[in-house]
Amino acid sequence: MNAAPIHFQFDQAKQAQLALDTLEELGYRADLHEGGGKPIVHLILDECDLTSALEIAQAYGGKLIEHEDAPSEAATYDMAYGLGGIAIPAHVVNEDWPEGYADSEVYNAAAQTTPYQEEDGRMDPSNDDYDHFSAGIRM
Numbered sequence: 842m843n844a845a846p847i848h849f850q851f852d853q854a855k856q857a858q859l860a861l862d863t864l865e866e867l868g869y870r871a872d873l874h875e876g877g878g879k880p881i882v883h884l885i886l887d888e889c890d891l892t893s894a895l896e897i898a899q900a901y902g903g904k905l906i907e908h909e910d911a912p913s914e915a916a917t918y919d920m921a922y923g924l925g926g927i928a929i930p931a932h933v934v935n936e937d938w939p940e941g942y943a944d945s946e947v948y949n950a951a952a953q954t955t956p957y958q959e960e961d962g963r964m965d966p967s968n969d970d971y972d973h974f975s976a977g978i979r980m
Contacts, residue, residue: 846911847894849882849903857882860901869894881906891921 851857857873857880864871870885882903884894895905895917905914912920 846883846885846908847891847917848876848906848908848911849884849898850876850906851880851882851901851903853902854880856901857903860898860903863897863901864894867893867897891917895921 849857849860851860861871861873861882864882864884870887872883874881874883882898884898886894898905905917907914911917
């Protein structure tokens with residue numbers, strides 16, 4: 842993204858000024874002006890991180906608004922977060938898979954057992970793995 846402007850509208854001038862100060866401190870080119878009676882931060886992105894700019898402005902209560910010289914709201918979010926990219930489910934990215942997870946028959950059979958059930962019917966998920974400290978909670 843090269844020199845693309847985006848605009849944020851704020852309800853309060855103080856919040857807009859705080860957002861502007863933070864963005865400028867981080868090296869963004871930003872200006873503050875009025876629009877429709879509310880403060881607007883005009884932000885020009887010169888190879889800066891769009892995602893951070895969005896999150897900073899929104900943290901101070903800014904709302905992304907569309908403007909004739911700026912990309913649409915949907916296009917801006919797509920550029921920032923890559924919404925059109927390949928989605929990878931979080932459960933697939935886990936590197937701590939339990940033994941047999943890839944083999945669904947083995948994993949499903951193991952999931953049917955309750956290895957933490959004690960003889961009196963209580964559940965203890967700690968499996969006595971608290972370095973000799975009692976967890977203090979029993980189900």
